[in-house]
Amino acid sequence: METLEMRSTTATFCRARKTGLAGLAALVVGVLRPGLAFANPEEALGTPDAAVMGQFASMIRWSGVLTSIVVILGAWMAIRFVRDLVERLSRQFANRRLLLQKIATIFQFIVYVGTGAAVVLLSFRLDAGVLAIIGGTVAVSVGFAVKDVVASFIAGIMIMVDRPFQVGDRISFGGQYGDVTAIGLRSVRVQTLDDNTVTIPNNKFINDITSNGNYGALDMQVVMDFHIGVDQDVGRARSIVNEAAVTSRYVYLPKPVVVLVSQVIADSYVAVRLRLKSYVLDTKYEKAFETDVNLRVLGAFREHSIMPPAVLHRQLDPLVRKPGSAAPPS
Structure with missing residues (x-):
């Protein structure tokens, strides 16, 4: 049968x-x-x-559809209000900027999920049969089409739980370097230092390596290299680089300032590299800090006649003429 x-x-x-x-x-x-x-x-x-x-x-609850539209508009207005409020408070309380952005992200995530569930419950008459048919249809016909979206959604939850980075962190991923401005259900938005907004799907972060510069803190380490010739005054050059860093208005002095000296091969000749490692007091001042230190160092190098790397031509003493050898031509 x-x-x-x-x-x-x-x-x-x-x-x-x-x-x-x-x-x-x-x-x-x-x-x-x-x-x-x-x-x-x-x-x-x-x-x-x-x-x-x-x-x-007949399966659609038309009165609920009108209510759903009101719910969506209310959710959109709430998100816009919170974004504007967080932006204003971040300007007034700079030391709490990252915390405020995290709160705004969590609030936006909850609003999205709650609004979606409310719209479905209000707009459709759901029973066991309808749920079974809808679930089977979505699983079979739409499953392959939305697998990347589902993977990104699950990855977004993992990012929120594992927290390899947070809103406000300065990260480097896939050749992109900038600040995380939003962690959504499907993607992460990064504002690069060139003022470009880059959207990266959440599932890309699962298997690739992400470099986080500050990991929730306002300060961040900045590394700068300076090269001089091997015949220059290395000690004085090191002092100049250290002084330029510690006297900058953007430096974060509670953390150490270090200048490492090493010999490197630059364009097939030997040079001395001075690597400065110091902390900037806020990630948004990273490039301003680099510019300030570079201007100070280059000016001091020029003042003290410290030259960049160059190919050195060594002159050997005249060879002593061996007995019985012919005299060198005059």
Whole structure:
């Protein structure tokens, strides 16, 4: 008996697919509303389009649709209000900027999820049969199409829990370097130092390496290299670089300032590298700090005649003439 019913359902589905959307819609209505099922597939396929659309319309709660629109507008206004409020408070309380941005991100995440659930519950008449059919249809026909979106959604939850970075952190990922401005359900937005907004899907962060410069703190380490010739006064050059860093108005002095000296090969000749490692008091002053220190160091190098790397030509003493050797030409 079950086999015959299954064959009948399969044959009806095939015929409905051949006859177009109206026939398939009639079949689905018959499955969702057993009391409205037709005696045979031919009767279902012959149903006028207006009647089929009416059956689908009966599944929608129209008063709830109007309420859903109000809910969406309210959610949008709430998100805009919180964003503007956080932006104003961040300008007034700079030391609390990262905390305020984290709160705004969590609030936005909760509003998105809550609004989506409310719209579905308000706009549709859901029962066990409808949920089963909708779930099966989404899983089979839409599953492959939205697999990347689902993966990004799950990755977004993992980012919120594992926290490899947070809103306000300065990260480097996939050749992009900038500040994380938003962590959404599908993607992460990064504002680069060139003032470009880069959108990266959340699932990209699962298998790739992310470099985080400050990890929730306002201060961040900045590394700068200076090169001089091997025949220059290295000690004085090191003192100049150290002084330029500690006297900058952007430096964060509670953390150490270090100048490392090493010999390197630059363009096939030997040079001395002075690597400065110091902390800037706020990530937004990174480039201003680099510019300030570079100007100070270059000016002091020029004042003290400390030259950049160059190829050195060594002159050897005249060779002592061996006994019996011919005299060098004059």
